[in-house]
Amino acid sequence: MPSQNQKSTPGSEQDSLPCQFIPSTEIQRFVSACLAKAGADTASVDAVTRSLVGASLRGVDSHGIRLLPHYVKALRGGRINGAPQLKFSRRSGCSGCLDADDGFGHLAGYRAIEEATTLAQENGLGAVSVINSSHFGAAGSYPLVAAEAGYLALCFSNSDKLVLPFSGLLPFHGTNPISFAAPVANQHPYLLDMATSSIPLNRVLQYRAISRPLPEDVAVNDAGETTIDAAQVSALLPVGGQGYGYKGAALAGLCEILCAALTGMGFSHQLLAMAGPDYSSRRHLGHFFLVIKPEAFIERDIYFQQMDLYLADLRAQVAESGAKVMAAGDREWAEQERRRATGIPVDHAVMAEFADLAREFELQPLN
Amino acid sequence: MPSQNQKSTPGSEQDSLPCQFIPSTEIQRFVSACLAKAGADTASVDAVTRSLVGASLRGVDSHGIRLLPHYVKALRGGRINGAPQLKFSRRSGCSGCLDADDGFGHLAGYRAIEEATTLAQENGLGAVSVINSSHFGAAGSYPLVAAEAGYLALCFSNSDKLVLPFSGLLPFHGTNPISFAAPVANQHPYLLDMATSSIPLNRVLQYRAISRPLPEDVAVNDAGETTIDAAQVSALLPVGGQGYGYKGAALAGLCEILCAALTGMGFSHQLLAMAGPDYSSRRHLGHFFLVIKPEAFIERDIYFQQMDLYLADLRAQVAESGAKVMAAGDREWAEQERRRATGIPVDHAVMAEFADLAREFELQPLN
Numbered sequence: 222m223p224s225q226n227q228k229s230t231p232g233s234e235q236d237s238l239p240c241q242f243i244p245s246t247e248i249q250r251f252v253s254a255c256l257a258k259a260g261a262d263t264a265s266v267d268a269v270t271r272s273l274v275g276a277s278l279r280g281v282d283s284h285g286i287r288l289l290p291h292y293v294k295a296l297r298g299g300r301i302n303g304a305p306q307l308k309f310s311r312r313s314g315c316s317g318c319l320d321a322d323d324g325f326g327h328l329a330g331y332r333a334i335e336e337a338t339t340l341a342q343e344n345g346l347g348a349v350s351v352i353n354s355s356h357f358g359a360a361g362s363y364p365l366v367a368a369e370a371g372y373l374a375l376c377f378s379n380s381d382k383l384v385l386p387f388s389g390l391l392p393f394h395g396t397n398p399i400s401f402a403a404p405v406a407n408q409h410p411y412l413l414d415m416a417t418s419s420i421p422l423n424r425v426l427q428y429r430a431i432s433r434p435l436p437e438d439v440a441v442n443d444a445g446e447t448t449i450d451a452a453q454v455s456a457l458l459p460v461g462g463q464g465y466g467y468k469g470a471a472l473a474g475l476c477e478i479l480c481a482a483l484t485g486m487g488f489s490h491q492l493l494a495m496a497g498p499d500y501s502s503r504r505h506l507g508h509f510f511l512v513i514k515p516e517a518f519i520e521r522d523i524y525f526q527q528m529d530l531y532l533a534d535l536r537a538q539v540a541e542s543g544a545k546v547m548a549a550g551d552r553e554w555a556e557q558e559r560r561r562a563t564g565i566p567v568d569h570a571v572m573a574e575f576a577d578l579a580r581e582f583e584l585q586p587l588n
Numbered sequence: 589m590p591s592q593n594q595k596s597t598p599g600s601e602q603d604s605l606p607c608q609f610i611p612s613t614e615i616q617r618f619v620s621a622c623l624a625k626a627g628a629d630t631a632s633v634d635a636v637t638r639s640l641v642g643a644s645l646r647g648v649d650s651h652g653i654r655l656l657p658h659y660v661k662a663l664r665g666g667r668i669n670g671a672p673q674l675k676f677s678r679r680s681g682c683s684g685c686l687d688a689d690d691g692f693g694h695l696a697g698y699r700a701i702e703e704a705t706t707l708a709q710e711n712g713l714g715a716v717s718v719i720n721s722s723h724f725g726a727a728g729s730y731p732l733v734a735a736e737a738g739y740l741a742l743c744f745s746n747s748d749k750l751v752l753p754f755s756g757l758l759p760f761h762g763t764n765p766i767s768f769a770a771p772v773a774n775q776h777p778y779l780l781d782m783a784t785s786s787i788p789l790n791r792v793l794q795y796r797a798i799s800r801p802l803p804e805d806v807a808v809n810d811a812g813e814t815t816i817d818a819a820q821v822s823a824l825l826p827v828g829g830q831g832y833g834y835k836g837a838a839l840a841g842l843c844e845i846l847c848a849a850l851t852g853m854g855f856s857h858q859l860l861a862m863a864g865p866d867y868s869s870r871r872h873l874g875h876f877f878l879v880i881k882p883e884a885f886i887e888r889d890i891y892f893q894q895m896d897l898y899l900a901d902l903r904a905q906v907a908e909s910g911a912k913v914m915a916a917g918d919r920e921w922a923e924q925e926r927r928r929a930t931g932i933p934v935d936h937a938v939m940a941e942f943a944d945l946a947r948e949f950e951l952q953p954l955n
Contacts, residue, residue, distance in 0.1 A: 313712025315682045316884035345680025346713045346878075350885045373845070386902055388911040393902065401838075403845050411845065413838040419828065436831050445908070460828050460835050461786065464803050468827050471768075471780040471916035474902075478740070478770050478778065482894035483885045490901060511713075511878075517683035518717045518850045527849040534857060535753055535760065535841075541812070544755040549838035 240566035249274050251587050258582040259296040261303040268328035276359035277565045280556030283423035284359035290574045298500025301355050315344040319351045323503045326357025334363040337512040345517030350484045351508040361414030364402035368410035373513040376400045379480045381492040384418045384457045387467040390445025392456040395489035397476035406525040412550030417473040418457040425454045438462035479509035607933035618954050625949040626663040628670040635695035643726035644932045647923030650790035651726035657941045665867025668722050682711040686718045690870045693724025701730040704879040712884030717851045718875040728781030731769035735777035740880040743767045746847045748859040751785045751824045754834040757812030759823040762856035764843035773892040779917030784840040785824040792821045805829035846876035
């Protein structure tokens with residue numbers, strides 16, 4: 222098993238932190254074992270492990286395996302139901318609502334995208350709202366499943382308040398992610414997975430830990446003034462910053478409307494904070510998934526030809542010196558290939574937390 | 589009829605240009621008459637007039653009545669079919685494709701949202717792709733119709749290349765708009781209508797005309813370097829700018845995939861330029877519309893209660909000095925109220941173009 226003390230590959234979120242590289246199968250074993258010990262049933266264990274390890278493989282470290290200790294805490298505190306009875310109710314020819322029974326958002330996410338795909342298979346489109354859910358990790362995890370099965374898919378979630386509304390001084394929206402995946406013949410899917418803030422909270426925490434200044438125009442202090450000092454950050458700006466953040470804020474609003482207005486769940490500003498201190502109350506998050514069958518609009522082979530053309534032309538564009546033009550997801554798929562070869566970089570802080578979990582649950586530690 | 593030489597209300601796109609204020613009914617008369625003289629049939633005249641005057645009333649001047657001379661030119665050149673035979677083909681339980689027969693995108697847009705709404709009424713969701721279309725004006729025009737009928741709706745389009753891909757040096761995507769509208773009880777809808785670039789081309793042209801510097805990080809010269817000199821601008825940056833423009837670029841890609849990959853129409857980089865010089869060839873644009881019935885997910889009254897709660901809380905947020913926190917669309921609805929009272933500001937350049945059209949078509953000029 223490789224165990225190297227080196228910087229991870231550039232471009233991943235882990236760059237600049239010292240890491241050990243661990244094979245994904247070994248991480249899978251450990252993540253699954255911890256979740257099971259903490260009280261999650263097999264379906265929940267599998268869903269959370271799949272989402273976390275998948276995100277870490279793609280380089281989305283903020284939503285990858287570093288969240289394991291958090292989820293263990295949420296399970297044990299009672300916030301998350303480790304053995305939920307999911308209930309899907311079809312509500313129209315191509316829509317339905319999934320009650321996640323306060324289980325893991327990952328389990329709900331995979332189930333919802335599966336139900337939406339079935340609806341789309343029958344009717345061309347399928348959409349599933351999710352109620353009584355919790356954090357679902359990387360939003361890209363779910364559309365990806367649909368794309369791998371040959372469908373296009375969109376996913377939306379809201380999350381507890383952390384982002385200013387445009388012209389506002391205090392956080393109101395969550396980082397409210399939007400993800401989209403589209404199938405490509407003989408290639409990985411096109412994959413967009415974006416927060417509607419410029420940066421995730423995790424970036425602030427990382428930069429705070431290493432006293433590195435943040436970029437301009439992405440975060441504010443508790444007076445609502447922009448700051449590059451990560452230690453002073455109390456909220457984030459929507460994507461577009463002070464000039465054009467009304468676009469990011471309106472996209473955050475789109476997430477609120479689909480995930481809370483259409484579900485009856487909490488708006489971001491009403492949700493209990495993911496980071497606690499309350500780890501016992503249910504969070505009642507909502508999500509929204511939409512799946513599109515290409516044949517509902519065009520012959521499948523023409524769709525695939527068009528995707529090939531778009532992606533080939535995009536990737537062939539003249540780039541800045543030292544860069545290349547990439548399609549959404551290209552960076553992640555390249556990172557996945559690297560990490561499948563080298564293992565997943567796990568920074569020392571996460572290694573230490575995992576060692577604590579190993580001791581506590583009497584599991585063989587990661588190595 | 590009021591005719592004042594004064595600056596328009598702040599916040600509208602016309603600010604800093606001297607304008608005359610003309611009642612919308614008078615503008616409607618003139619726009620309709622010109623389009624009819626230029627060869628558009630009644631359905632086309634009504635659709636284009638509705639979209640242009642609606643956009644101008646909401647303050648979206650870049651996509652309002654200033655486009656009239658452009659459309660007249662496109663009609664006469666043969667780019668646009670003024671008497672199209674629209675053909676709608678249902679392709680699945682909740683999807684269909686509308687062939688716009690190379691007519692105005694506005695006519696296609698209103699018809700597509702109507703068909704998608706009918707599908708959503710029956711099945712919970714409805715989506716309609718549009719083929720063989722042309723420029724459709726303000727993307728917000730169409731979801732708005734669905735929202736006024738009690739449905740949520742999304743709209744996507746691509747457009748000729750003008751925006752850099754992330755890390756690229758040359759334009760590849762269009763300003764590819766995304767719009768979304770959601771109904772609100774006894775209020776105007778929530779209305780998001782955004783280009784996936786930070787600014788529209790029209791802003792560059794306006795600033796060039798008055799030698800005003802552009803904001804930082806929104807546009808580039810022909811070497812792909814950022815510039816604030818509007819005279820040097822040859823392309824735009826995606827929203828998010830040099831730091832986070834991969835988000836704007838990926839959203840532009842979402843538009844390409846829905847509007848070109850799923851329709852077989854041209855990608856932005858393949859489309860003939862809206863601004864010519866070729867005004868005779870058909871442009872073969874695609875659009876994509878999605879309509880959602882609230883009851884497909886939740887009881888209608890709960891949806892409306894939730895929207896009220898979200899909007900009231902959002903608008904009550906503490907704002908920067910001199911500003912207020914607004915929901916997407918609030919600025920436009922306030923502008924519409926002002927312009928219904930004062931008339932629509934028409935700048936002198938547009939007045940001169942309209943005077944030329946009046947002479948040519950032997951119509952009573954605007955006044």
